[in-house]
Amino acid sequence: MRRFALIFLPYAWLLALFLVPFLIVLKISLSDIATAIPPYTPTLDFSQGWQGIRAFFSALDFENFAFLRTDDLYWKSYVSSLQIAALSTLLTLLVGYPIAYGMANAPDHWRPTLMMLVILPFWTSFLIRVYSWMGILSTEGYLNQVLLKIGVISEPLIILNTPTAVYIGIVYTYLPFMILPIYSALERMDGSLLEAAEDLGCSRIKAFWLITVPLSKSGIIAGCFLVFIPVIGEFVIPSLLGGSQTLMIGKVLWEEFFNNRDWPVASAVAVVLLLILIIPIVLFQRNEQKQREAEE
Amino acid sequence: MAQVVFEPWNDPKAKPLIQFKGVTKRFGEFTAIDNQTFDIYEREFFALLGPSGCGKTTMMRMLAGFEKPTEGKILLAGQDLAPIPPNKRSVNMMFQSYALFPHLSVWENIAFGLKRDGKPKDVIAARVDEMLKLTRLQQFAKRKPHQISGGQRQRVALARSLAKAPKLLLLDEPLGALDAKLRQATQFELMDIQEKTGTTFVIVTHDQEEAMTVASRVAVMDNGRIIQADTPARIYEMPNSVYVADFIGEVTIIPGTARKSGEGYEIAYAEGMTPLYAETETTFDNGETCHIALRPEKVAISAERPEDRRNAVQGKIIDIAYLGNLSTYHVALPNGQMIKAQTANTRRLSRRGFTWEDTVWLSWTDTAAVLLKG
Numbered sequence: 001m002r003r004f005a006l007i008f009l010p011y012a013w014l015l016a017l018f019l020v021p022f023l024i025v026l027k028i029s030l031s032d033i034a035t036a037i038p039p040y041t042p043t044l045d046f047s048q049g050w051q052g053i054r055a056f057f058s059a060l061d062f063e064n065f066a067f068l069r070t071d072d073l074y075w076k077s078y079v080s081s082l083q084i085a086a087l088s089t090l091l092t093l094l095v096g097y098p099i100a101y102g103m104a105n106a107p108d109h110w111r112p113t114l115m116m117l118v119i120l121p122f123w124t125s126f127l128i129r130v131y132s133w134m135g136i137l138s139t140e141g142y143l144n145q146v147l148l149k150i151g152v153i154s155e156p157l158i159i160l161n162t163p164t165a166v167y168i169g170i171v172y173t174y175l176p177f178m179i180l181p182i183y184s185a186l187e188r189m190d191g192s193l194l195e196a197a198e199d200l201g202c203s204r205i206k207a208f209w210l211i212t213v214p215l216s217k218s219g220i221i222a223g224c225f226l227v228f229i230p231v232i233g234e235f236v237i238p239s240l241l242g243g244s245q246t247l248m249i250g251k252v253l254w255e256e257f258f259n260n261r262d263w264p265v266a267s268a269v270a271v272v273l274l275l276i277l278i279i280p281i282v283l284f285q286r287n288e289q290k291q292r293e294a295e296e
Numbered sequence: 297m298a299q300v301v302f303e304p305w306n307d308p309k310a311k312p313l314i315q316f317k318g319v320t321k322r323f324g325e326f327t328a329i330d331n332q333t334f335d336i337y338e339r340e341f342f343a344l345l346g347p348s349g350c351g352k353t354t355m356m357r358m359l360a361g362f363e364k365p366t367e368g369k370i371l372l373a374g375q376d377l378a379p380i381p382p383n384k385r386s387v388n389m390m391f392q393s394y395a396l397f398p399h400l401s402v403w404e405n406i407a408f409g410l411k412r413d414g415k416p417k418d419v420i421a422a423r424v425d426e427m428l429k430l431t432r433l434q435q436f437a438k439r440k441p442h443q444i445s446g447g448q449r450q451r452v453a454l455a456r457s458l459a460k461a462p463k464l465l466l467l468d469e470p471l472g473a474l475d476a477k478l479r480q481a482t483q484f485e486l487m488d489i490q491e492k493t494g495t496t497f498v499i500v501t502h503d504q505e506e507a508m509t510v511a512s513r514v515a516v517m518d519n520g521r522i523i524q525a526d527t528p529a530r531i532y533e534m535p536n537s538v539y540v541a542d543f544i545g546e547v548t549i550i551p552g553t554a555r556k557s558g559e560g561y562e563i564a565y566a567e568g569m570t571p572l573y574a575e576t577e578t579t580f581d582n583g584e585t586c587h588i589a590l591r592p593e594k595v596a597i598s599a600e601r602p603e604d605r606r607n608a609v610q611g612k613i614i615d616i617a618y619l620g621n622l623s624t625y626h627v628a629l630p631n632g633q634m635i636k637a638q639t640a641n642t643r644r645l646s647r648r649g650f651t652w653e654d655t656v657w658l659s660w661t662d663t664a665a666v667l668l669k670g
Contacts, residue, residue, distance in 0.1 A: 190393060190395065192391050192392075192393050192395040193395050193397060195360075195362060195382075195389075195391070195395065196389070196391055196395035196397075197397075197408070198381075198382045198383050199360060199361075199382055199383070199387075199388055199389045199457075200383075200388065200408050200409035200412060200456070200457075200460070201383045201384075201409050201412035201413060201460070202383055202412055203383055206412070211397060214399045215398065215399055217399075294442070
């Protein structure tokens with residue numbers, strides 16, 4: 001009984017805050033647009049009794065999902081989101097791994113400070129940090145001013161409102177999610193393993209590829225998913241830094257909801273996005289599971 | 297056929313495999329190894345023994361190539377090791393933590409070094425199988441290190457370091473993580489494998505029993521110096537200093553002054569006490585301070601004064617350490633000097649002759665004690 005109560009609590013939490021909202025969104029995605037409050041039909045009317053419920057279900061259909069296939073904006077946005085997420089995950093890995101490696105090999109008394117520096121940006125609002133990148137990347141921004149002053153460039157670079165700015169923003173924002181799992185994997189590694197590899201005939205570089213990288217694999221995978229999954233649905237960064245050129249599904253979703261006020265189509269977009277995300281989420285969970293088993 | 301005694305260190309024609317020539321290693325201000333010169337011969341099982349921080353691990357890491365001597369040279373088969381990085385030396389090391397690669401199977405761990413040499417696949421497979429057989433690990437080949445026991449891991453580490461058939465194998469506290477019973481069994485296994493492969497072993501340990509058991513020669517170290525390097529028997533029976541005598545086994549050290557008397561020396565150790573007598577090859581000046589080192593098992597304990605022994609002292613039993621097979625009696629002389637005497641418990645405990653507070657006679661022969669300078 002007590003065990004049941006213990007399990008019940010987290011499940012009730014999931015039910016109330018995840019499953020119920022999802023069902024609501026799913027229901028809206030099956031509805032039709034209407035000029036009303038809320039802006040869709042049908043709505044469930046219990047005063048009609050059984051008749052009302054039957055009428056409600058018969059009014060639901062997959063029209064909105066069919067519509068997503070007719071306009072190529074949607075699938076282009078999905079594909080573009082996946083591409084941007086994949087490339088920026090790779091970039092974050094390339095930037096994050098050396099940082100995590102440096103942290104793990106730093107003297108013991110430095111590590112808390114370095115860790116703090118990685119987490120520090122979280123103490124400021126995410127929105128403010130993205131806005132300040134606008135100040136840095138704009139044509140008259142700090143970056144261009146500095147580069148012009150030291151004479152690296154003669155014309156200001158146009159970075160803001162291009163995909164480059166989106167990548168910079170994503171890599172910057174999601175870097176800690178990449179660094180922390182890799183760092184924790186590298187930190188646990190026994191230093192004598194590298195000496196053993198060297199002793200058995202490896203050069204330092206070879207030992208890195210044969211020992212360090214495989215042993216930090218679980219950290220790399222965890223970090224990649226922690227970046228990849230939220231970036232697919234990212235909305236703030238592409239809309240503030242990417243301008244109109246960058247096509248991402250998060251932005252499309254926002255526009256459907258607030259510009260077109262087409263909640264049913266927006267909901268359909270959201271449901272499809274969720275279905276796409278389920279694949280990497282399941283893979284991520286499996287990686288975590290495998291790692292836990294390996295540690296036992 | 298006469299058994300040939302393995303003593304290359306006594307053969308002036310023997311060529312040493314490893315030569316330390318005036319090797320000093322400093323870490324900043326700290327001198328870890330202090331100007332050491334010594335040789336290790338082929339097929340030897342050489343033990344570096346000492347307390348932690350004595351420099352024995354530094355010595356080993358210099359042989360492996362992880363540290364470079366600050367001064368002096370280390371030669372391996374006549375070749376200076378200094379410019380050769382660890383991955384190019386025909387020296388392999390078995391790490392204290394074993395350092396097995398957790399993501400590789402037992403088989404892949406053992407094959408790791410062979411693969412780096414770019415040997416053909418069938419050669420590698422044959423060699424790995426040979427190693428698995430030698431260490432009796434055949435049925436564990438496919439397991440990962442975390443799926444086998446501590447003793448098996450130890451054997452994987454040994455197999456991996458032997459796989460490349462190094463000229464020299466270094467073992468850093470190889471049995472430290474094993475429990476007492478398994479450790480003893482493994483010691484004999486190590487000796488067996490060393491004999492079978494004919495590899496030169498250098499072992500670092502702080503466990504004197506382990507060093508005495510496995511090694512052909514033991515080097516007792518302190519503060520970055522080898523105090524004495526000799527066979528286990530000579531280290532035990534003929535220590536060259538109070539430090540070595542005290543470090544190896546149990547011993548009673550009695551300070552005194554020497555005076556020539558017949559074949560040996562009379563040692564005055566306390567006023568009003570009859571001097572003790574010891575025969576030795578070392579020469580002392582009259583009145584020179586010296587130390588008598590007396591092993592407890594060489595001291596006899598009796599109720600009456602033995603007639604035939606020159607060294608006999610009377611004292612009171614203060615403590616008895618019962619070890620099962622042996623008992624060590626701590627006997628205090630009238631001047632307060634403690635002497636340890638050990639007897640084998642050949643009779644049942646209830647029949648034991650002596651107990652606490654008994655007054656007894658301790659005696660030993662003229663040659664039982666070792667007389668040490670300083």
